[in-house]
Amino acid sequence: MIYNLAGLLNKSxxxxxxxxxxSKIIFALKNFSGDAxxxxxxxxNFSNRLKAIIHSYQSISSKRIVxxxxxxxxxxxxxxxxxxxQVWKNLLNNAIYAITGEGKIVIExxxxxxxxxxxxxxxxxxxxxxQDTGEGIPESxxxxxxxxxxxxxxxxxxxxxxxxxxxxxxxxxxGEIRFKSNEAFTIFDVILxxxxx
Numbered sequence: 207m208i209y210n211l212a213g214l215l216n217k218s219x220x221x222x223x224x225x226x227x228x229s230k231i232i233f234a235l236k237n238f239s240g241d242a243x244x245x246x247x248x249x250x251n252f253s254n255r256l257k258a259i260i261h262s263y264q265s266i267s268s269k270r271i272v273x274x275x276x277x278x279x280x281x282x283x284x285x286x287x288x289x290x291x292q293v294w295k296n297l298l299n300n301a302i303y304a305i306t307g308e309g310k311i312v313i314e315x316x317x318x319x320x321x322x323x324x325x326x327x328x329x330x331x332x333x334x335x336x337q338d339t340g341e342g343i344p345e346s347x348x349x350x351x352x353x354x355x356x357x358x359x360x361x362x363x364x365x366x367x368x369x370x371x372x373x374x375x376x377x378x379x380x381g382e383i384r385f386k387s388n389e390a391f392t393i394f395d396v397i398l399x400x401x402x403x
Contacts, residue, residue, distance in 0.1 A: 247284040252315055252332055253277050255287065256294060260313060263298050271302065272310040279317045281332045283400045289375045290398075296368040297336045297394050304340025304392060312337045320397050322380065331381075334396045343387040351385075372396075 314335040319328035354370040381398035
């Protein structure tokens, strides 16, 4: 009976992983087709949305991971909420995967002045910085991580669409994503201009 239950649990985890990968691919196909993604723009409260997502990932991650969040402000602006939620979920999921032993994930939220290509002067922007103390991304692969279907995860663990989708969503919101990584940590920094409507 124990053997059968263990087999059922393993099959359930495989199905759950497959569903997640399929949803990412469908999400990408909708982007390619030019459809409006899921909803119109709504007023997005960054602090509340991030806290809810962090809480859900804390509950499923190992106790060996320490979670720290530092929210210096509580910005709001109009955006496609489900899309931005997908960005934070992808980045946090990658951070969890990168930590093989004990480690920590730090999420920082602040408002900064940032200069964009389309803006002649720096404008108020939201900065979301997600850092993990995992193994890091090898330097030889760093130029490829935003390519579709490219993954640094083991075979069967990733669809290769997560960071590609993140970049597309952020660009759609006129923002930027950048990162730095070595063998001790990885930091992803998302910068989004604050738009009234």
